[in-house]
Amino acid sequence: MLKPTIISISMATVMAGAAISPALGVIAKAFPEASSTMIKLILTAPALTIIPFTFLTSYLTTKFSKRTIVLFGLLIYLIGGIGPQFMPTIELLVLFRLVLGAGVGILMPLSESLIYDYFTGIERTKMMGYNAGFSNFGGIVTMLLAGGLATFGWQLPFNVYLLGLVIFVLVFFYLPKGGIQQPPQNEKKLKIPLAVYGYSLAMGVIMLAYYAVATNIALYLEQTNLGGPALAGVVVSFVTIGGMVTSLLLVQIESILTQFLIPVMLLAMGISFSVMSFTNSVLLLMISVCFIGFAQGALFPVLTMKTLNTVKLHQTDKAIAVSTAFIFSGQFLSPLVLDSICKLANQTAIRFQFGVLSVGVLISAVIVFFFVKDRPSTLLHEQTEKKSD
Numbered sequence: 001m002l003k004p005t006i007i008s009i010s011m012a013t014v015m016a017g018a019a020i021s022p023a024l025g026v027i028a029k030a031f032p033e034a035s036s037t038m039i040k041l042i043l044t045a046p047a048l049t050i051i052p053f054t055f056l057t058s059y060l061t062t063k064f065s066k067r068t069i070v071l072f073g074l075l076i077y078l079i080g081g082i083g084p085q086f087m088p089t090i091e092l093l094v095l096f097r098l099v100l101g102a103g104v105g106i107l108m109p110l111s112e113s114l115i116y117d118y119f120t121g122i123e124r125t126k127m128m129g130y131n132a133g134f135s136n137f138g139g140i141v142t143m144l145l146a147g148g149l150a151t152f153g154w155q156l157p158f159n160v161y162l163l164g165l166v167i168f169v170l171v172f173f174y175l176p177k178g179g180i181q182q183p184p185q186n187e188k189k190l191k192i193p194l195a196v197y198g199y200s201l202a203m204g205v206i207m208l209a210y211y212a213v214a215t216n217i218a219l220y221l222e223q224t225n226l227g228g229p230a231l232a233g234v235v236v237s238f239v240t241i242g243g244m245v246t247s248l249l250l251v252q253i254e255s256i257l258t259q260f261l262i263p264v265m266l267l268a269m270g271i272s273f274s275v276m277s278f279t280n281s282v283l284l285l286m287i288s289v290c291f292i293g294f295a296q297g298a299l300f301p302v303l304t305m306k307t308l309n310t311v312k313l314h315q316t317d318k319a320i321a322v323s324t325a326f327i328f329s330g331q332f333l334s335p336l337v338l339d340s341i342c343k344l345a346n347q348t349a350i351r352f353q354f355g356v357l358s359v360g361v362l363i364s365a366v367i368v369f370f371f372v373k374d375r376p377s378t379l380l381h382e383q384t385e386k387k388s389d
Contacts, residue, residue, distance in 0.1 A: 001174040002118060003127070008167045009070060009111040010131045011138035012077060013104050019139070021214040022147035022233030023157040025222055030154040031090045038090060040215045040335035045094050046080075046101030047332035053105025054321040054328075061317050066110050066117075067175045073110075074168045077103030081161025085154075100161070101328075109320040114175075116308060116316045122251065128301045129250030132243065138163070139240035147233015190312060196319050197326075199307040203300060204326035205364075209269065209357050210296045211334040213239055213289055220350040226282055238286045242293030250301055261302060263369035265295035270362035277355035 020027075021043055028039045060069050080100030087093040115127045146157035218232040227235075246253060257264050272288040272295075279285055304323065311319045338353045345352065 001170070002176075003130070005170045005174040006111065006114045006118070006127075007131050007134045008170050009107055009114070010135040012074070012164055012167050013108045013111055013135070019142045019160050020146050020157045021236050022143055022218060022229045023150035023154055024215075024218040025229050025232065026150050026154045028219075031093075034090045036219065037335060037339050038094075040339075041094060042084075042090075042097055043215050044211070044332045044335055045097040046104060047328035049098045049101035050105035050108065050328040051325045053102045054109050054324040057106050057109045058317040058321045060106075061110075061113075065177050066114060067171065067177050069106060070110055070171050070175065071168065073103050073106030074164050074171065075103075076100075077107065078161065078164045078168075079103075081164060082158055085156070085158040103164075105324070105328075108324050109317050112304060112308075112320050113316045116313065125251055125254075125305065128305060129247045131247075132250075132297055132301050133247030134244070135247075137240070137244050140237045140244065143233050143237045143240065145233075147230045147236075150229040150233070190315065192315065192318060192322060193310045195310045196307050196322055199303050199310075200323040200326035203303050203323055204330035206269075206296065206299055206303075207327045207330035208334045208337060209273070209361055210292060211331045212273075212338055212353060212357055213292060215335045216338075216350045216353060217289070223350055224280065226280070226285070231282070235282075235286055235289055238290040239293035239296075242290035242295075243297030244293075246294045246297035247301060250298060253298055254302065259372045259375050260369070261298060263365045263372065265298050266361055266365035266368060268292075269295040270358050270360075270365055273354045273358035273361060277351045277358055 024039055024042065027042060028034065028036070031039070057069060057073075077100060080096050080098070080103055083096040083099065084093045087096060111131070112128070115124060115131060119127050142160040142163065146160050149156035149159065214236060217236050218229060221227045221232055221235070254261055268291050272291040275284055275288045279288070304320075307319055307323050308316055338356070341356055342348065342352055
């Protein structure tokens with residue numbers, strides 16, 4: 001039960017914001033005085049507290065066992081996840097979302113570092129893929145459920161966070177207590193390598209683009225008269241379907257694309273945003289968001305593995321805290337940056353945002369292609385095996 005227990009922790013973190021994205025339309029109607037940016041902050045506000053609490057987690061691992069920290073994080077997660085449905089104002093609702101972010105900030109670094117603690121080599125790479133894949137599966141289920149519940153009222157979708165209770169039980173019974181993590185006493189204190197910040201920045205920018213789907217899809221469907229919250233739940237679930245497929249096949253995809261994996265996935269994401277900027281077809285919309293999820297499902301595990309391969313084993317929690325900070329900065333900034341660009345261009349259509357993202361991501365794909373084309377292809381699981389040895 002160790003593998004499903006560790007994977008279940010990641011399922012909680014992926015639900016931090018996107019789980020209730022299908023309900024944004026009905027929440028906006030329930031709070032008509034709130035601006036569209038304020039409504040989007042319901043999804044992205046958790047990122048504000050996720051960032052500092054990820055760094056707190058790297059400190060806590062030197063004082064408590066990881067099992068104790070995970071259980072504590074899940075309690076905070078449950079309070080912040082379920083609580084918003086009882087709030088009478090948009091401000092209090094967002095406040096509880098910040099509490100949710102604190103819980104996720106505690107859980108997220110551990111969901112990945114536990115894989116590094118218990119697995120090595122190709123098994124570690126597979127687990128990183130499975131971790132992302134089953135997280136996306138959890139996202140599919142919860143977003144479809146949230147979209148269905150939203151048709152009965154804006155409060156009900158927040159009950160999807162009760163999944164945290166199931167995860168709490170799994171962790172309590174099946175995650176080994178483990179020891180308190182301390183760096184070797186005789187080893188000189190090492191700084192986090194600069195490469196960690198480079199890979200983390202890349203993940204943050206990718207998240208800024210990726211999260212535009214979750215924050216905009218419900219409003220996009222309303223603007224284009226294509227559907228309501230139930231359809232929004234189905235459409236957003238296709239993002240996670242794509243992510244689940246590529247995460248489960250990560251080792252095979254990496255073996256085929258080798259050093260070109262990152263530019264190819266960026267190309268797929270850029271083309272998908274381009275299609276979303278002009279299509280009126282729900283089918284094309286679903287295919288596009290599926291490919292965006294497909295690309296993200298490969299990019300994040302690969303960039304995470306590259307990040308962790310640059311540090312010593314006892315630095316993994318700190319490295320993950322840095323990457324998590326950049327990822328959720330990108331998540332939080334997504335609506336703020338994209339809405340600001342729209343205001344500067346005097347555009348209100350969500351399609352315009354998708355067009356801007358398409359241009360930016362495609363340019364990035366070309367730059368990365370020329371950067372990696374002359375580099376030797378080295379499989380990540382081979383790197384981890386050498387490091388473990």
